[in-house]
Structures are given as structure tokens and as C-alpha cells.
Amino acid sequence: MAKTHPLVARQPNAPIAFLSKPSKHFGGIVGLVDAQTFISHVNAFVVALARNYLQDKQYAINLCKDRYLFLVSFCAVIKCKQTNLLAANKKKITQEQLSEQYEGSYLIHDGADVINAIPVFDASTWTLNSDAVNTSTDEQHWPHIEDEHLACISFTSGSTGQSKPNLKYWHTLHKSTQINGAFMLDGTDKTVFQVATMPPQHMWGLETSILLPLFDNVCMTDSQPLFPQDILDALETLPTPRLLVSTPVHLRALVADDTALPQLDNILCATSPLDPELAGSVETRFGCTLKEVYGCSEVGSMAVRKTATECSWRGFDGLTFDDKDDGTVVSAAHLPESIVLQDNIEFLDDGRFLLSGRVTDLIKVAGKRGSLLEINQILMRFNGLLDGVIFKPETENTTARLCAIVALKPNVDKASLIAFLREHLDDALVPRPVYVVDSLPRESNGKLLKNSLYSLLECLKV
Amino acid sequence: MTTQTEAELRMAELLVEALNLEDIEAKDIDPDEPLFGDGLGLDSIDALEIAVAISQEYGLKMKAEDESTREAFATLKTLTNFVANNA
Numbered sequence: 001m002a003k004t005h006p007l008v009a010r011q012p013n014a015p016i017a018f019l020s021k022p023s024k025h026f027g028g029i030v031g032l033v034d035a036q037t038f039i040s041h042v043n044a045f046v047v048a049l050a051r052n053y054l055q056d057k058q059y060a061i062n063l064c065k066d067r068y069l070f071l072v073s074f075c076a077v078i079k080c081k082q083t084n085l086l087a088a089n090k091k092k093i094t095q096e097q098l099s100e101q102y103e104g105s106y107l108i109h110d111g112a113d114v115i116n117a118i119p120v121f122d123a124s125t126w127t128l129n130s131d132a133v134n135t136s137t138d139e140q141h142w143p144h145i146e147d148e149h150l151a152c153i154s155f156t157s158g159s160t161g162q163s164k165p166n167l168k169y170w171h172t173l174h175k176s177t178q179i180n181g182a183f184m185l186d187g188t189d190k191t192v193f194q195v196a197t198m199p200p201q202h203m204w205g206l207e208t209s210i211l212l213p214l215f216d217n218v219c220m221t222d223s224q225p226l227f228p229q230d231i232l233d234a235l236e237t238l239p240t241p242r243l244l245v246s247t248p249v250h251l252r253a254l255v256a257d258d259t260a261l262p263q264l265d266n267i268l269c270a271t272s273p274l275d276p277e278l279a280g281s282v283e284t285r286f287g288c289t290l291k292e293v294y295g296c297s298e299v300g301s302m303a304v305r306k307t308a309t310e311c312s313w314r315g316f317d318g319l320t321f322d323d324k325d326d327g328t329v330v331s332a333a334h335l336p337e338s339i340v341l342q343d344n345i346e347f348l349d350d351g352r353f354l355l356s357g358r359v360t361d362l363i364k365v366a367g368k369r370g371s372l373l374e375i376n377q378i379l380m381r382f383n384g385l386l387d388g389v390i391f392k393p394e395t396e397n398t399t400a401r402l403c404a405i406v407a408l409k410p411n412v413d414k415a416s417l418i419a420f421l422r423e424h425l426d427d428a429l430v431p432r433p434v435y436v437v438d439s440l441p442r443e444s445n446g447k448l449l450k451n452s453l454y455s456l457l458e459c460l461k462v
Numbered sequence: 463m464t465t466q467t468e469a470e471l472r473m474a475e476l477l478v479e480a481l482n483l484e485d486i487e488a489k490d491i492d493p494d495e496p497l498f499g500d501g502l503g504l505d506s507i508d509a510l511e512i513a514v515a516i517s518q519e520y521g522l523k524m525k526a527e528d529e530s531t532r533e534a535f536a537t538l539k540t541l542t543n544f545v546a547n548n549a
Contacts, residue, residue, distance in 0.1 A: 223527075225526070225527070226506060226509065226510055226526040226527075227509075227510060227513040227514075227524055227526045227531075228513070228514065228517070229513075229523040229525045230525050230526050230527050233525065250510070253510055253513070256514045256517070256518060257514075257517055257518050259523070401482075418503060422503065427506075428505065428507060430503065432481075432483070432485075432503070433482075433483065433485030433486070434485060435485055460484075460485070461484045
């Protein structure tokens with residue numbers, strides 16, 4: 001018999017989610033949802049999928065924004081032996097590409113702008129009522145999922161080239177989560193109540209706000225707060241101990257002024273390098289330790305450090321880091337294949353390591369990863385372009401975007417170029433500023449030197 | 463383009479500063495042009511930066527989840543009016 005693992009490895013009465021406002025989907029329920037109730041919600045969603053003739057489909061492009069609705073639909077899709085496609089963004093062009101690449105796909109959303117080429121399940125109007133089913137919650141009916149089931153596929157690139165699919169089997173998800181829990185949480189049996197600021201479709205958001213609640217003592221919340229006051233309000237409503245899972249962008253915003261901040265028990269941060277000074281200030285203001293996590297979409301979380309006081313990273317148990325000619329290779333029993341990391345890694349004598357820059361031309365803006373080469377190829381496809389380049393200026397400013405310097409054909413305006421780029425690139429990777437010039441300072445051999453580019457940039461700044 | 467009021471110019475300067483809009487001059491932002499999407503083309507991370515800048519400058523704590531915030535972020539004019547009425 002195939003090996004299986006529970007859909008939810010929690011006690012039936014353990015709190016898995018905290019709903020901050022009465023949920024129109026789940027009969028007005030508000031506050032804590034236990035694992036048993038959660039499973040009844042998943043079962044009802046499975047009925048809803050069947051009622052919409054979606055049960056025999058293979059792939060669900062899951063765009064749900066409400067984090068609890070995402071958790072429920074994510075699990076319902078898995079329970080139907082289907083695979084969640086975690087799109088890098090909600091753009092229609094991305095939906096189109098996925099639907100073409102994955103035959104038998106459909107969309108689940110709760111208010112996104114969606115394509116109509118494939119079946120769509122609009123969960124924004126779905127309510128439990130019509131699909132509530134009698135669920136026996138004894139051990140026999142507690143759902144188990146086969147270890148080899150392909151639970152989801154995450155996609156890396158923020159640009160719309162052929163982004164590499166990262167296959168996440170059920171065993172990959174529950175084994176990596178067990179390791180993550182050991183290194184990210186404080187090892188108590190007490191349930192910790194979590195606010196997360198990343199979307200669940202992003203690997204960091206998925207690992208922390210979806211998978212930890214399924215397999216460890218974590219209670220997630222339905223919200224996806226953006227502004228500091230939203231994050232503070234979400235934390236305010238939660239029982240203790242409290243955990244904030246975030247990014248450098250959100251943390252910097254939280255400590256930007258002298259607003260009183262609540263005492264927390266744990267803070268986790270990932271997606272882009274965190275400044276040690278910011279880490280120290282976050283620890284002081286929230287009165288707890290901040291752990292920065294190093295990871296990538298292919299592997300998930302891999303290492304941790306207390307950035308306020310530590311430079312070096314502690315690799316997670318269960319992962320092997322090997323120095324090879326083409327870079328550092330990570331392998332693990334739960335990963336379908338070994339992965340060559342995009343960062344240079346320098347190993348220290350005590351087994352810890354330092355990160356020392358990117359191997360490739362990959363850049364990261366606001367947690368979105370893209371290849372400069374690929375982004376420039378997209379620029380070249382713009383019909384109105386004479387010449388141009390997109391690059392990442394070297395700057396102290398951690399939220400700086402990409403910059404473009406372009407020469408356009410007569411009667412082509414900047415707005416149409418930006419509209420084109422916005423259609424093909426993730427918002428975070430759309431260059432800004434975009435400077436229009438008559439020509440680029442190329443050498444006679446056609447090369448564009450960094451020095452000439454930077455001095456031109458200085459002249460262009462208003 | 464509609465002429466900017468003095469308060470709108472001040473808000474435009476705050477946006478240019480907070481978002482490093484190096485290729486745009488504050489006085490050139492149309493008060494009625496959409497800030498997000500097809501207009502100025504800002505995104506959610508920009509919204510976060512603007513909220514932080516407004517909090518620092520005017521002491522006003524905006525919430526992304528409020529309907530009024532969504533309305534306020536429509537244009538330079540609506541944002542300026544929102545801050546004037548709530549700060």
C-alpha cells in the first residue's frame with residue numbers, strides 16, 4: 001500500500017486558524033477554527049468542486065486572496081488528487097500561460113480578474129450552506145494523502161519567460177515542514193498564533209502560513225495585512241504567544257515611526273537580505289528574537305540566523321550542502337532533485353556558512369525574482385524600441401526598483417512601453433524610473449560600459 | 463492636466479521623495495490621474511511606502527483594509543483630500 005500522511009497532522013480540537021471577521025463563506029464563523037471543523041470545511045469545498053464538475057480536473061490555479069479560503073481550497077484540491085498551481089502573480093497573461101502548459105487546469109479565485117478560456121470556480125460567492133456535508137471525524141475518516149501525490153507546483157520567475165516549475169509532492173511538504181518547525185518555532189507544545197504578510201501563493205507564505213498550521217503547532221489568520229496599522233490590528237486580535245512572519249519591507253515600515261508596538265514571542269523574516277541594524281531595532285521594539293530565514297522556491301527554507309547578532313547561517317538538518325564546480329548543490333531525501341543554489345556560499349569551520357552574492361544575473365525586487373537577461377529580452381521585444389537597457393542601479397536604498405534607459409522610435413511614447421512591460425513583467429520588476437534618451441552611450445563594438453551607463457544615469461536624474 | 467493646489471503639490475513631493483520617482487517632477491503629476499494601474503503605475507509595495515511616509519509626515523495611520531483607504535489612493539487629489547480631512 002502506498003505510504004500516506006494525514007492532510008492535517010493536528011489534534012481534532014487544536015486551533016488551526018483564527019478568523020478575524022465573520023466569514024461569509026463559513027456560516028459567519030469568527031475567531032478560532034479547530035482542525036476538526038477545518039476538515040469539514042475542506043470536505044464541503046470538495047463537494048462544491050464536484051458540483052461544478054471540477055472534480056475530475058487535474059490542476060487548479062489557486063488565486064484565493066483570503067488566506068483561510070486559500071488553506072481550505074488548497075487542501076480540497078489535494079484531497080481530490082489534484083495539483084495546486086501557485087502562480088507567481090495574478091496577471092491574466094500568467095493564467096493563460098499556465099492554462100496552456102497544464103492541460104486539464106481550472107481557476108479558483110475570490111475576486112481576481114480572470115481569463116475565461118478554462119473553467120473558473122468563483123469562490124467569492126461560495127458559502128458552506130449548500131455544500132455542508134456530514135463529516136465523521138473519527139480516525140478512520142481523517143483524510144490521509146499519498147506521499148507521492150503532487151500537491152502543488154510553485155513557480156519561480158517574476159518575469160513571464162518559461163518559469164521553472166518546482167514540484168512539491170506531499171512528502172516534500174510534510175517533511176520540509178517538520179524541519180522548518182524545528183528551526184523556526186521555539187519548540188514548545190503551545191500553539192503559537194501567527195500573522196503573515198506574504199501571499200500564500202509565494203513559497204515563504206506557503207511554508208509558514210499554510211504548511212506550518214497543517215503540521216505543527218501554529219494557528220494561522222485569514223488576513224494578509226499590508227500597512228503597519230493593518231499588521232498591528234491583526235496582531236492585536238490574536239491570543240498569545242504571537243508570531244509575526246514577514247519581510248524586510250514590512251518590518252522596516254513597522255519600525256519607521258515611534259508607534260507603540262506589541263510584545264511578540266517570535267518574528268521570522270525572509271525573501272530578501274535583512275539589514276542587521278533593522279533586525280536589531282525590530283527585536284528591541286517587539287521585545288523578542290528575530291530569525292531571518294534563507295530559502296528559495298526550489299528548496300524552500302534552508303537556513304536560519306539571528307541577524308541582529310549573527311552573520312553566519314545555520315543550515316537546516318536534513319539538507320546537505322555540497323560544493324561543486326558550478327556552485328553549491330542542495331539535496332535532501334524529501335526533494336525530488338538536487339538544486340544548484342543561485343547564491344555563492346562560503347563554508348566556515350563550525351559548519352555554518354556565509355552568503356556572498358549571486359552567481360547569476362538574477363535580481364530580486366520586493367521578494368520577486370527575475371533574470372536581468374530575460375527582462376532585457378522582453379524589453380527587446382517591444383516594437384517601438386530603438387535601443388535600451390534595464391538594470392539594477394547600485395544603491396543603498398533597499399527598496400530601489402530596476403531602472404530603464406531607452407531610445408524609442410518616433411511617435412512612440414514612454415507610456416506605451418511601460419504598458420507593454422507591465423503586461424509581461426511582475427509589477428515589482430517593471431522598471432522605474434524609465435528614462436527616454438536619443439541614443440545609448442555604446443562603445444564602437446556595441447558594448448555598453450557600466451561607467452558610461454552610470455554617468456548617463458546621474459545626468460538624467462531630475 | 464488640472465492645476466495642482468498647494469496641498470496637492472506638497473503631497474506630490476512626498477510621493478516623489480518616498481518612491482524615488484526620479485524621472486517624474488512633483489509638479490507634473492496630474493491630480494486626477496490614477497496613481498495605480500494604468501496611470502502613475504504604482505503597486506502595493508508603493509502603497510506601503512506612501513502609508514509610511516504619510517504616517518511620518520502627518521501622523522495619520524492608514525489601513526489598507528479600509529474601504530476609505532482604497533478610495534483615497536485613487537488619485538493625487540483624493541489622497542490629498544483624505545489626509546486633509548483625517549490628519
